[in-house]
Structure formats: structure tokens, C-alpha cells
Amino acid sequence: MDSYYINLDAAIERRLSVVESFSKYSDLSYSLNRIPAVDVNFVLSHAVEGKILPTEKACFLSHKKAIERSLEGNQNVLILEDDAQFGPNSFNFLKILDDMQDDSTDIVFTDICVGGNNDMIELFFLRKNLIRDSTFQLIDLKDFFWAGATSYLIFNQAKRKILNLIETLHSYNLPYDLQLRQWINDEKLNAKFIFPFATTVSKLSASSNIQTTGNNQQISAAASDAFRRLVWADSERISESPIDGLSKIEEDFFDARTSMFTRILSVFLYSVFNDNGK
Numbered sequence: 056m057d058s059y060y061i062n063l064d065a066a067i068e069r070r071l072s073v074v075e076s077f078s079k080y081s082d083l084s085y086s087l088n089r090i091p092a093v094d095v096n097f098v099l100s101h102a103v104e105g106k107i108l109p110t111e112k113a114c115f116l117s118h119k120k121a122i123e124r125s126l127e128g129n130q131n132v133l134i135l136e137d138d139a140q141f142g143p144n145s146f147n148f149l150k151i152l153d154d155m156q157d158d159s160t161d162i163v164f165t166d167i168c169v170g171g172n173n174d175m176i177e178l179f180f181l182r183k184n185l186i187r188d189s190t191f192q193l194i195d196l197k198d199f200f201w202a203g204a205t206s207y208l209i210f211n212q213a214k215r216k217i218l219n220l221i222e223t224l225h226s227y228n229l230p231y232d233l234q235l236r237q238w239i240n241d242e243k244l245n246a247k248f249i250f251p252f253a254t255t256v257s258k259l260s261a262s263s264n265i266q267t268t269g270n271n272q273q274i275s276a277a278a279s280d281a282f283r284r285l286v287w288a289d290s291e292r293i294s295e296s297p298i299d300g301l302s303k304i305e306e307d308f309f310d311a312r313t314s315m316f317t318r319i320l321s322v323f324l325y326s327v328f329n330d331n332g333k
Contacts, residue, residue, distance in 0.1 A: 056153040056208070057128045058085060060135040061117045063092045069137035069259050075131030076257070077142045079262035085146065087135075090124060092117040096116055115231040119221050125214055130207050139166070140205045140257040142289025150189060152208050161213035161268035162195065162235075162246040165253040165279065168279050175282055179324070182251050182286045191288070193247040196239050204232040206254045217244065252287035256280050258295065274308070275281060 058077070062070045070089070093116040095109045103112045118134065125132035131153050145165075152163050170177050170270045206307055208219060220238055236305060238244045260280050284290060284297035309317075 056123055056131045056133055056149065057137065058087045058133040059090050059121045059124060060087060060137055060139070061090045061092045061121055062137040063094060063258065066092075066137060072224040072257055073135065073137045076139070079115055080143060082139045082173045085149075086122075088123045090113065090117065093120060101223075103227065104225070107230055108229055111230045112227050115227050115234070117219070117246070118231050122209065122218055122221075123210070124213055126218075129211060132214065133165075134204075134207055135208065135254075136205045138260040140255050142287070143292055144288040145253050148207070148249055148288065152249065152253075155210075157210075158212060158232055159245055160193075160210060161216060161244045162207050162245060164196070164203075164246065164248040165284055166203065166206050166255055167196075167201045167252075168203035168246050169282060169327075170202060170279075174200065178250065178286055185251055186288075190255075192250050192251055192256050196236070196246045196248055197212050197242070199239060199249070202232050203235065204235065205256055205260075208268075220244070250286075251290075255284050255287040255289075258299070321330050 060073050060077075068223070093113045095113050097103075097115070098112045100110045103109075105112055108117075115283070121134050122132070125134075128188060133149065148165070152165075153172075169178060182191070220243060224234075227234075235244065239246045239266075248317070278301060281298045281301055284295075290297055
């Protein structure tokens with residue numbers, strides 16, 4: 056398995072973070088290669104067409120660049136953004152995925168942003184059972200409400216297939232992850248995610264640092280990242296709290312009835328989680 060991470064030249068802290076995390080938990084059979092990210096200046100100077108933001112176009116083109124580079128090898132490839140984080144179990148899972156013989160699957164995401172509240176609750180309890188049994192599941196992404204392309208494995212036979220789909224685009228009108236989601240829902244790609252997640256997002260993720268308490272979109276993204284850290288395979292084995300990124304949210308952000316409901320819900324979640332409730 057080849058491994059590539061996307062990184063802007065100026066993002067030195069992120070570069071050091073992902074390399075350190077990869078090196079700490081991988082063995083000598085894996086190597087990590089840097090893909091210099093496409094930047095906004097390139098997008099603007101080349102008048103890249105599309106409705107999405109220049110930063111989103113740059114991200115899309117960076118993933119395309121990584122997949123193109125992967126064609127130099129004749130094996131599966133792990134594509135990473137530079138805020139990906141590994142743990143003690145990550146490469147155990149990745150080795151199983153790398154050894155899979157499944158020509159029907161194009162991509163396996165090792166971490167996603169879960170969009171639905173009900174899905175979060177179901178995954179929260181599913182993780183308990185899977186951790187107890189020391190196993191995992193591959194869950195189909197078709198019609199699943201998700202986002203994110205922080206870390207995913209493309210099987211060797213699917214690399215050219217994905218590039219061909221990208222090359223059919225005359226302009227970029229969806230961010231990369233949402234474009235993949237559309238192709239998956241349209242059955243042009245077959246994708247799954249591994250659960251519990253084999254990787255997660257680091258504290259350097261843009262959404263983990265809340266700058267203002269009034270930015271609801273930013274707060275929502277930080278909460279989503281916190282959930283991703285909570286349910287990944289190594290959540291209990293990393294010293295940092297999964298919800299550290301939420302510490303700056305002020306109490307008055309929540310209305311009174313929402314606070315009451317979440318307190319009630321937490322009682323039932325705790326009871327079921329500990330097998331004390333019915």
C-alpha cells in the first residue's frame with residue numbers, strides 16, 4: 056500500500072504532525088509521501104471554473120494530484136489530508152483493508168464526518184459492541200449522510216476509474232467529498248467506511264479551533280469532529296479528550312429546553328451503554 060498526504064508548503068505544523076503520527080504507529084512496510092497541495096493562487100491564475108470557493112477547488116485538485124501520483128505504483132493507495140491522525144490500532148485495520156480481495160469496492164474511508172443525529176447514536180452503540188468483540192464492520196456509504204475526505208483507501212483497480220470520473224467534469228461545482236458522495240449515491244462508485252474508524256482528525260483540524268462563540272457553522276463542525284474522535288478505534292488509548300475542541304462554547308449558546316433534553320437523553324444513553332437500562 057502506498058500512502059500520500061496532501062500538504063500546503065506553508066503548513067509546516069500540520070506536516071510535522073501527520074508525519075509524526077504516521078511514523079509512531081506504522082511499521083517499516085509502510086512509507087508516507089508528501090503531495091504538495093494545489094493552492095488558491097494556482098486556481099485563480101488558471102481561472103479554474105466552477106461554483107465552489109477557490110479553496111475548495113484547490114482541495115479538489117490536490118486530491119486529483121494525489122491519485123494521479125498513485126498511478127506510478129501498482130497497489131492500493133491511502134490518501135490523507137494533513138490533519139489526519141493515527142493510533143495504535145490504525146495499521147492493524149489498514150493491513151486488513153490492504154489485504155482485502157474485493158473487486159466490487161472502490162474506496163474505503165477510514166474516517167468520515169457523520170451528518171445525521173440518529174446515525175451518531177446508532178454508531179455510538181455499535182462501537183461498544185464492536186470494541187467488546189475486538190472486530191469492525193465495513194458499512195456501505197450509499198444513501199448515508201456523510202462528508203469528509205481526510206483519510207481513505209483507494210483499491211488499485213479503482214484509481215483510474217476515479218480519475219476518469221474527475222476528468223469528465225468541465226467545472227467544479229461541488230467540494231471533493233460531496234462530489235464523491237454524489238457519485239456513490241449514483242452508483243458510479245462503490246464505497247464503504249470502516250467502523251470503528253481506523254483514523255481520526257487531529258487537533259489541527261480547522262474546525263477544532265473555535266474562534267467565536269457566535270459562528271454556528273464552526274461550532275457544528277467542531278462538534279462533528281469531536282464525535283469522530285469519540286468513536287474511532289483508539290479513542291480510549293489517546294490521552295487527549297475527544298471533546299477538548301468544544302471547551303470554548305459558552306453555556307448560553309444552548310437554549311434551556313435543549314439543555315434539559317440533552318441531560319435527559321444522557322441518562323438513557325448512559326444506562327444503555329452500561330447495560331443497566333432496558
